[in-house]
Structures are given as C-alpha cells and as structure tokens.
Amino acid sequence: MRAVASAPAKAILFGEHFVVYGKPAVATALERRVRATSTINGAGEVRVRSMLGYSRMDLGSIHDPNLYRDDPHRHIIFSAAGVMRLLERYTGVDILLESDFPYGMGLGASAATSVATIASVGSLLGRVSRDEVFRLSVEAERLVHRNPSGIDSAVCTYGGLVLFKDGRVERLDKRMYIDMHFMVVNSGIMKDTGAMVMRVKARGESSREEFASLAEMSEQLTMQALYAMGCGDRARLGELLTLNHGLLRRLGVSNGVLDGIVHALLKNGAYGAKLTGAGGGGCIISLIDRSRTPPPDALSRYETFTSGVEEQGVITEA
Numbered sequence: 001m002r003a004v005a006s007a008p009a010k011a012i013l014f015g016e017h018f019v020v021y022g023k024p025a026v027a028t029a030l031e032r033r034v035r036a037t038s039t040i041n042g043a044g045e046v047r048v049r050s051m052l053g054y055s056r057m058d059l060g061s062i063h064d065p066n067l068y069r070d071d072p073h074r075h076i077i078f079s080a081a082g083v084m085r086l087l088e089r090y091t092g093v094d095i096l097l098e099s100d101f102p103y104g105m106g107l108g109a110s111a112a113t114s115v116a117t118i119a120s121v122g123s124l125l126g127r128v129s130r131d132e133v134f135r136l137s138v139e140a141e142r143l144v145h146r147n148p149s150g151i152d153s154a155v156c157t158y159g160g161l162v163l164f165k166d167g168r169v170e171r172l173d174k175r176m177y178i179d180m181h182f183m184v185v186n187s188g189i190m191k192d193t194g195a196m197v198m199r200v201k202a203r204g205e206s207s208r209e210e211f212a213s214l215a216e217m218s219e220q221l222t223m224q225a226l227y228a229m230g231c232g233d234r235a236r237l238g239e240l241l242t243l244n245h246g247l248l249r250r251l252g253v254s255n256g257v258l259d260g261i262v263h264a265l266l267k268n269g270a271y272g273a274k275l276t277g278a279g280g281g282g283c284i285i286s287l288i289d290r291s292r293t294p295p296p297d298a299l300s301r302y303e304t305f306t307s308g309v310e311e312q313g314v315i316t317e318a
C-alpha cells in the first residue's frame, strides 16, 4: 500500500505580516512542488524522511506534540496524527518528502509539506476532503510558528491566486492572472518566520500609530493590486509590488541583500519586485514579461526560477 500526493510552493504578493492582524493578503501558488509518498509500516510508528533528516515517533505519542516539539518534522508527525484522528485509523506509516524548491526561504515549504502529507496519508488510510486538508494543515502550522494566518496552507491546498482575509479563502478568477509571470530569486539567507512575526508584534506595540498606518497602506495596496489585476495592467501591478517592498522595509523586515536583489531586478526589466513572506532573508518575487526575463548574469550569485500561477493546488497522484 502506497499513496503519493504533491502540493505547490507559494509566494505572498501583497499583505504579509498585516494578514496576521486581519488585513487582506494575496498570494499565488508557484510551479514548484513537494511530493509526499506514504506507505504502511508494521512498526507502529510514524517515520519521516526528508532533506531535514529522519524522525520516528511511536503511535502512542503522536497526539501530544510536546513530546516532539524540537523535532524538525513535528508538523509532519502532527499532520499524520490529525489524519488518523479524523479517519479513526491508527497504523504505522513511513512518509518520504521530496521537494524541488528550497526550505526556509518563504516559499511555503512547511505548509506545502504538511498539505502533501495530509493528502497522501489521507488517501492511504481513507479519504480526506480539500477543506479538511486545509484545516489540518493550519493546525500543524501552529507547531512551526504559533500564530499562522493560514494563508500558506490555503494557497498550497487550493492553488491558483488566492485572496485571504480572517481565515477566509477566495480563489480569484482565472481572468485575473492570465499572462502573469514571475521570477523568484533566492537570497540564500535562511529566515525565521516566528522570530520575524514576533519582531513585527513588538514593533506594533511600541509604535501603535505608525503600525496602524502601515497596516492601512498595506490594505490599500492589496485593493489597488486586485483592481490592476482585473484590468490586466501588469505595469501598475509591478509598481504596486515595489511599493509593497518599500512598506515592508519601513516595517523593518528587509535588509541590504534583499533591497539589492529588488534593485537588480528593476534595473533589468522587471515590472516590480519585493521580498515575499516573513522577510529577513528568503526570496524576492518579481513580476516579469515572459519574453523579457532579466538576464541571468544580473543575478548570477543567486538561485532563480520563473513560474506562472500554478492552478491545481494539492493533488493525489496514485
């Protein structure tokens, strides 16, 4: 018995950080995936192998995440536990995770791995609906950073271009993203989402008024971006992305390396560029013209890839 499922990477285009405080955000699924293969084992354990290493936990312990809170696969073990609880089927499983995008770089690897795991273990042991995959993934994400907005799990589950607010997910109409192409640049600096979210929280508490006005601006940018998408106005959308980067700089989550990559992309023909996700490191997302991709030598120090909007979200493969 073997079941395979995969889920896409994601990038937040507008609204990161402020989405934690109930403001809207827009994110896209990307054409990079993580695959989870699960098989039943007779050992009475959940065993996980990925590029982060190897973990094992006996079935009697998987429902208490305190017992494995320092394990790099804690969200995966807890995802498997969630499926078993839902389906009321408890059995040892081996889970193998293979990803074609980097971990810890703001591309949603932790949500994508939990989404793919839930779908894979779900189809191994029974059936789990997409909405259940989303819900269980948000629960698992809480183990990675305490107060996730849920946007990563939403995009990795449903795919496409997603508007997210207060836990509500709206998949935007396909006409909004015809011909939208991105270049993703990996700064190579690992980021720590939990630490950045805490830093922003402290900032909000120490300068309330400034934080409220930045949050207001973030919402305005998101609304204007939806309008620009509706009109197919890529030049305006790019401008709004770059403005959003400026806003995140003001919030204190950018740095010289990220600013330098944004600058290089803009100089080489991108419509716009910004850091994506928590910041402090991770990736830059830029909107580009498919026929005018920035020349590789402009960014030769960094890993890059291009992508359109991925449409499928999580899929069960076999």
Ligand code: PMV
Residues within 6 Å of the ligand: 012, 015, 016, 017, 018, 019, 020, 105, 106, 107, 108, 147, 148, 149, 150, 151, 152, 193, 197, 276, 277, 278, 279, 282
């Ligand atoms: O960098 P990532 O992929 O972990 O994205 C974090 C996004 C935040 O808005 C900063 C936090 C959240 O839970 O939405």
